[in-house]
Amino acid sequence: MEQIIIKKTKDILYYDTLDNGLQIFMIPKKKVNTVFASLNVKYGAMHNEFKPIGKDKMKKFPNGIAHFLEHKMFEQENGIDPMLYYAQNGADVNAYTSQYNTAYYFLSSDHLKENLEYLLDFVQSPFFTDENVEKEKGIIEEEIKMYDDDPYSYLDDKIRYNGFKKNPIRYSVAGEIKDIRAITKEDLYECYKTFYHPSNMFLVLTGNFDPNEIIKIVSQNQEKKHFDKLDKIVIKKTKEPDEVNKEYEEKEMNVEVPKISYGIKIPLKNISYEPRKRDIYLSIIFNSLFGSTSRFHEKAKENGLLLSYASISTSYTDSHLYITISADTEKAEELVELIKETLNDFEIDDDDFENKKKLFLSNYLYTLEDVDALNARIVNDLIIYGKHETDYDIILEGITKQELGQFIKQLNFDNVSIAVIKPFKQGRNI
Amino acid sequence: MKYQHHDEQAYNLHLFKTDKFKTITVMITFRRKSVKEEITLRSFINQILLLSSKNFPSERLLCKEMESLYGPIIGANERRIGNYAITSFYIKMLNEEYTEPGMIDKSLSFFKEILFNPDVSKSAFNKRSFNIVKSDILAKLRSVKDNLRSYSVIRMLENMDSDSPLSYRNGYLEDLDSIDETAVYKYYKSMLNSDLVDVFVMGDIDFHDMRNAIRDMIPINTIKKQKESLFITHSTSSKHIKKVEEEVSGLLQAKLVVGCRIAPLTDFERKYVLPIYSDILGGPSYSKLFQSVREKNSLAYYIYSNYRRGDNVLIVSSGINKESYNLAVKLIKQEFDDMNKGIIDEDELKRAQEDIHSITKSIEDKPLRLINDFVSQFIFGLDNIEKRKKEIFKVTIDDVKKMSKKIHMDTVFLLHGGDQVGTDNN
Structure with missing residues (x-):
């Protein structure tokens, strides 16, 4: 087991890789009551065309299958419901699927050994039948309808769909109802066997525990199980053009306040900085331009163009980053114009630059005292960057105003997709 | 965790000492009986104070100052619990060993600036800030139906008992028009004078020093009492659903x-x-x-x-x-x-x-x-x-x-x- 001391706080990151390839990352916190444990699979909604294990040919699976699979892991052959199991131990268990990964996690304050063993056990024992797959379709269809009714999740899905032409990241995580209906238990087993191999998974623990104890529990559990050797997973690569799929779309929905999303598709081929540095610069730029300290924010608020805040999010693919700026606004056209102007002509002053750097540091420290946020951050770091960063002092030393200037020159903000949700013309129908 | 309670006459001070966190958190609550006609007006307070202050007369400047203090988490909210309306303000800041010496004092002064040195002239809040908050409130009230899950609960409660505080919304469109920057300031003053005030501090603190720091921070000195019970009681309970x-x-x-x-x-x-x-x-x-x-x-x-x-x-x-x-x-x-x-x-x-x-x-x-x-x-x-x-x-x-x-x-x-x-x- 290896360790890295986090200089600022003296916390320690422990990590190790078991014989079967399962990686474990841990930051213990002696003074808290709880443990947050997540078992993560490097398999998400965007990985829906690949060579299934033991096959030579690429196969395309219905959209939404990774999420469907996540639901189905909660069905066990012995009839024990993992929700019930954890509830009896006073723990909360849940799971999520994103474009990039699937995570199963629990938060508990007692019975850590059993809870951890059971996490490994239930995620490592699939049980799909025609009947239980059919039953799940009803539940997931309700979930999809719920997202479709929600203007924010509709907008999120739409702006990604219009931003990309080929990359499967354009499809929603849950899929559409017709996709879901096509899923079979054979599909699920194929996906499961390809991706749910220990060497394609990692475990993250944060909270009150002894790292040596954890390694012992997990190794003993894994030694009892047999896994076939896993060859390299081959996921279909798509050739994504720089242009967006659709530059503009609007839809009338049952809302009172219009909502917009402004997606900027940034090609990575011209950017020479490594991903972490690149994202720190991007975060400095976008927070300075659109955050609460920005001229944009001030102007938009004073002119009644913006309600609350503009929110920024990023989608990652191997060829492009897709940054979206979303907001509630009474004046959609004017706000879009202001965003365009802001991106065409900006400068970042020294105060802002230094302050944003301070925030990187303090944000990490705030995260370090919150077991769930810390766990999520480690998972996110590992998925996006392949490494959890613990020393922001060193990284931030390398972040300079001069380099920021060079970085900005490499950015191309020309490929834009805009989506707008407007209220029904004849007024709300209620 | 060690606890001290001080009756400071104008407010209650609750101090909790613990070395569990890397941060110190201070929360101030103002409360009084919830009155339906006041809800919309009251909902301005927690937002407008966080938008600007006398020395930082715009949100941009205020947020910039906050970032220079290593971004303490500052927030406010307004809610109703039973018969009472409660407005809370809080600040969470890193212990100085992780930032710079003097940061706690600076952050507390900043918190004081936000709460007690508002951006006011001629007995009225800054018009620009007022308008921003007003349009945010307007949008929130108009878009209440955009979140169907919470909207369905609101409508259920209104059908259950439209007279009881239990069905009060977070504000009412029809009240918004008559509110101006003078009315909001007047209400703010009345909160300082008549609301029950409690201050909670938690973190690796020195009891004595923190008590003094809070005394320096809070310029409230009116003593008040309220009798209204917190809990809502239901008069009838019909068998009919x-x-x-x-x-x-x-x-x-x-x-x-x-x-x-x-x-x-x-x-x-x-x-x-x-x-x-x-x-x-x-x-x-x-x-x-x-x-x-x-x-x-x-x-x-x-x-x-x-x-x-x-x-x-x-x-x-x-x-x-x-x-x-x-x-x-x-x-x-x-x-x-x-x-x-x-x-x-x-x-x-x-x-x-x-x-x-x-x-x-x-x-x-x-x-x-x-x-x-x-x-x-x-x-x-x-x-x-x-x-x-x-x-x-x-x-x-x-x-x-x-x-x-x-x-x-x-x-x-x-x-x-x-x-x-x-x-x-x-």
């Missing part, structure tokens, strides 16, 4: 909300039995409702119950396919009946106890949750966390069964996307 439907065109997933009135509870019931009851019936991870409505019958994606202690109300919320309305209502009633008859097994009870026990333990791991818990302990007269972790295991199935008789289903509300649903009135 109200069934109400509303239509929102284009809605794919119908929202079914069931509201129950709770008759006066004993102290033990309110503190311990009610949480257990709601957890068994519709707790988050595993419950009678979840099993019956979602797992066995695939009718819903979500279904859960929660309770509002101050309001004496229990609410079941779910998202269903509207064709399943009658069946879903029948299943929900069935689960209430089982609770009533005490058809609860030991495992269900134990699970609920473990769940609440571990939720209680997890509160202690997060500074903002913990300080909010101190506020609730104080407001509701709850026991401290140590005691709660033990007492929860004293609840018996018989206690739950006995308390069930005090819970009366009152209103069944359905928000759906169109086409009449056949409802029976049994």
Whole structure:
């Protein structure tokens, strides 16, 4: 087991890789009551065309299958419901699927050994039948309808769909109802066997525990199980053009306040900085331009163009980053114009630059005292960057105003997709 | 954790010393009896103070200053608990060993600047800030229907009892027009003069120094008392269940909300039995409702119950396919009946106890949750966390069964996307 001391706080990151390839990352916190444990699979909604294990040919699976699979892991052959199991131990268990990964996690304050063993056990024992797959379709269809009714999740899905032409990241995580209906238990087993191999998974623990104890529990559990050797997973690569799929779309929905999303598709081929540095610069730029300290924010608020805040999010693919700026606004056209102007002509002053750097540091420290946020951050770091960063002092030393200037020159903000949700013309129908 | 309470006459000071966190958190609460006509006006206060101050006369400048202080988390909220309106302001800041010496004092001064040195001239708030808050409030009030899950609960409560504070919204469009920057300032002054004020501080603090720091920070010196009981009591409890439907065109997933009135509870019931009851019936991870409505019958994606202690109300919320309305209502009633008859097994009870026990333990791991818990302990007269972790295991199935008789289903509300649903009135 290896360790890295986090200089600022003296916390320690422990990590190790078991014989079967399962990686474990841990930051213990002696003074808290709880443990947050997540078992993560490097398999998400965007990985829906690949060579299934033991096959030579690429196969395309219905959209939404990774999420469907996540639901189905909660069905066990012995009839024990993992929700019930954890509830009896006073723990909360849940799971999520994103474009990039699937995570199963629990938060508990007692019975850590059993809870951890059971996490490994239930995620490592699939049980799909025609009947239980059919039953799940009803539940997931309700979930999809719920997202479709929600203007924010509709907008999120739409702006990604219009931003990309080929990359499967354009499809929603849950899929559409017709996709879901096509899923079979054979599909699920194929996906499961390809991706749910220990060497394609990692475990993250944060909270009150002894790292040596954890390694012992997990190794003993894994030694009892047999896994076939896993060859390299081959996921279909798509050739994504720089242009967006659709530059503009609007839809009338049952809302009172219009909502917009402004997606900027940034090609990575011209950017020479490594991903972490690149994202720190991007975060400095976008927070300075659109955050609460920005001229944009001030102007938009004073002119009644913006309600609350503009929110920024990023989608990652191997060829492009897709940054979206979303907001509630009474004046959609004017706000879009202001965003365009802001991106065409900006400068970042020294105060802002230094302050944003301070925030990187303090944000990490705030995260370090919150077991769930810390766990999520480690998972996110590992998925996006392949490494959890613990020393922001060193990284931030390398972040300079001069380099920021060079970085900005490499950015191309020309490929834009805009989506707008407007209220029904004849007024709300209620 | 060491605790000190000081009656500073104009306010109560609660100091909690712990070395568990890397941060110090300060929370100030203002409260008074909730009056429907004041709600919209009051909702300006927590927003406008955070937009600008005398020395930082715009949000941009204010936020810039905040970032230069290593970004303390500053926030405010307005809520109603039972008969009271409560406005809270808080700041969470890093201990100086992680930032720079003097940062705590600087951050507290900044917090003082925001709360007590507002951007005011000629007895009125800055017009620009006022307009920003007004348009935000306007949009929030207009878009209340954009969040269907919470909107369905609001409408259910209004159907249940439109006169009681339990159905008050966060503000009313018709009140907004008459509010101006002078009225908001006048209300702000009245809050300083007449609201009950409590200050909570938590972190690795020196009791003596912190008490002095807070005294320097808070320029309030009026002494006040209020008699109004926190808890809402229900005058009537009819046997007839109200069934109400509303239509929102284009809605794919119908929202079914069931509201129950709770008759006066004993102290033990309110503190311990009610949480257990709601957890068994519709707790988050595993419950009678979840099993019956979602797992066995695939009718819903979500279904859960929660309770509002101050309001004496229990609410079941779910998202269903509207064709399943009658069946879903029948299943929900069935689960209430089982609770009533005490058809609860030991495992269900134990699970609920473990769940609440571990939720209680997890509160202690997060500074903002913990300080909010101190506020609730104080407001509701709850026991401290140590005691709660033990007492929860004293609840018996018989206690739950006995308390069930005090819970009366009152209103069944359905928000759906169109086409009449056949409802029976049994």
